[in-house]
Amino acid sequence: MKPRILLLIAFLTLTACKREQKISSSESTSISNLVQYKEQNGVLHLKSGNFTYDFKQNQIPFKKIILLNASMAGYISELGEENLVIGVSSPEYIFSGKIQNLLKEGKIQNVGNEQKYDVEKILSLKPDAIFTNHIASFDNTYQLLKNNGIQVIFLDEYMEQKPLEKTAYIKLFGKLFGKDKEAETKYQEIEKNYNELKKLALKAKEKPTVLANEMYGDVWYLPGGKTSAANFISDANANYILKNNSEEKAVTMSFEEVFAKSNDVRYWVNAGNHTSKKEMLSMNPFYGKLNVFNKGKTYVITGKERALANDFFESGVVRADLVLKDYIKIFHPELLPDYQLTYMKELQ
Structure with a gap:
């Protein structure tokens, strides 16, 4: 597998005067070899592994999401967006106290597990998007959800081997939830802490x-x-x-x-x-x-x-x-x- 890379590139944004409409904008972020996204002409282009997505301005930020992996909950909680979650699979594996409380209150539904997802319940919840690792054996289920107009976004963060590249997925969640600045601030804080700790470790005898x-x-x-x-x-x-x-x-x-x-x-x-x-x-x-x-x-x-x-x-x-x-x-x-x-x- 190719080595992971972490690049943050700032792009030129062209605007006219205050009263004129934005002509075009281009902002690209590379999380790693696996994940990159770019905003251009009002469309967010996302590449995640072998999958690509195009989200129009009226599709994001997402307001209702389903998580099929507990690891995804970490990013949601770090951004304080637990209220966006309307469904999860295997809730017994989710640590977040806030998500567990929302489950008890009935505001988040249990949609099954990795043996069998409750497709009817998922369709009835009408989520804006589902976040999951890609599991080939569920391709038929994913296709059924897509055929019903549901975005199924595959993010295989577990495949990232450089710790800060795994952390950097928070930027993508920030982009999809309309919390770009908050996500960037969180990432920079964790990155700064991490690099300072690395320097501290070098002082060991x-x-x-x-x-x-x-x-x-x-x-x-x-x-x-x-x-x-x-x-x-x-x-x-x-x-x-x-x-x-x-x-x-x-x-x-x-x-x-x-x-x-x-x-x-x-x-x-x-x-x-x-x-x-x-x-x-x-x-x-x-x-x-x-x-x-x-x-x-x-x-x-x-x-x-x-x-x-x-x-x-x-x-x-x-x-x-x-x-x-x-x-x-x-x-x-x-x-x-x-x-x-x-x-x-x-x-x-």
Whole structure:
């Protein structure tokens, strides 16, 4: 997969005198290799992966939307636009307290889950747009919705591997909701925080070695060296054991292969959603052979969890700065003595 890029380009806007109508305007923003949008002659042109969209002035900003992925809720909440949401799928996975309250009040409807969407309910709600990751097996459902005049917008933010590019999707949501300035301000704030934290991490006297993820069955799925997790670890000034790997996806290894690489590991992060080391060991006794399990520190991503909902996969998608801050606190606690972890939690 091509490496992601983040470009912000300002374009010339031509106007006549105050009493004359705007002749043309062109403003283009590139979020990453996956997503770019451009406003020209009153039409917003959006490219997202293999999909393109043209929105006329009378179509945006959207007033009624449906979310089919919990991660999308993070952007909505960051912009304070929860009231635009009229439907969600799998509400049990949504962390947002405001969205949960609107569900209880009946202002947001449950439209099914990734096994089966309630198409009739979706059509009855008449949303301006539906936001979802693209799932090929649902192409017939998507086409049915489109045939009934509903915009289905595919945004695969989970494929972005550079943390700030994932954050930058907030600009697109701002554009579609008529909150351009607010979205740009939010992005700049998070970007500034992130870059300042990266500089802070460089002040650390040590650069510890880090292991990530866990085993499923007989296979350990480690983040590739160019994944989001690997980039966070690098930006937090630590050595990820697969830092020289060039994959943007998970790399599979046996326990023996990981064991051979893990002798100097001091921190184990993203180790699933276990509740204790004892419980972790009961799931896989092999973990007890690792130095990091016995002498190091192990962290899971359950710091903000409520039942099945985990805010790491919601607000954490947007707040790259807070995720990085957690990693720095873990690897270099002396740099952030008063900070309490947001998304991560140490296993005892």
